[in-house]
Amino acid sequence: xxxxxxxxxxxxxxxxxxAQSNKEDIAMIQSMFGKAKKDLVTQYMTIPADxxxxxxxxxxxxxxxxxxxxxxxxxxxxxxxNAYTALDDKTSDALMNRKMKWLNSYGKLQKKYYGRVSKVxxxxxxxxxxxxxxxxxxNIRLSIxxxxxxxxxxxKSKLK
Numbered sequence: 722x723x724x725x726x727x728x729x730x731x732x733x734x735x736x737x738x739x740a741q742s743n744k745e746d747i748a749m750i751q752s753m754f755g756k757a758k759k760d761l762v763t764q765y766m767t768i769p770a771d772x773x774x775x776x777x778x779x780x781x782x783x784x785x786x787x788x789x790x791x792x793x794x795x796x797x798x799x800x801x802x803n804a805y806t807a808l809d810d811k812t813s814d815a816l817m818n819r820k821m822k823w824l825n826s827y828g829k830l831q832k833k834y835y836g837r838v839s840k841v842x843x844x845x846x847x848x849x850x851x852x853x854x855x856x857x858x859x860n861i862r863l864s865i866x867x868x869x870x871x872x873x874x875x876x877k878s879k880l881k
Contacts, residue, residue, distance in 0.1 A: 758857060765853050768842055775841045783834040790827055797823060798869065808872055
């Protein structure tokens with residue numbers, strides 16, 4: 722019964738995750754930090770007024786690309802959920818390769834936009850922005866990790 726409930730809860734989470742859009746991403750950040758991501762960035766950053774329009778334009782471009790990567794992550798989680806009860810070596814390998822590809826894409830996105838943000842507001846402020854970005858991303862990853870079971874986690878009888 723516990724196994725069934727665990728699988729049911731996990732499946733529900735993944736259905737919710739699959740429906741996640743940028744609005745839900747915003748809601749997740751608001752629930753974690755009490756405000757929208759853009760509000761966090763505004764509060765944390767020190768952006769001179771003359772550079773603000775260029776920064777926010779670059780920020781919006783970054784967020785659009787980051788949101789697209791977020792959709793890929795959700796699809797990966799959904800595929801893991803759908804395969805969870807019958808994971809084999811081939812499926813596990815494919816999922817891990819997709820995860821590593823996603824991580825690589827996320828790193829490339831940050832590198833690309835670090836250069837752009839740095840040109841607009843300088844290296845120290847760009848580093849400060851991406852430090853905040855990493856903090857938010859790590860909290861999102863932790864929240865996701867805490868919500869999905871490890872492979873074979875639900876079958877505790879294997880440990881006895």
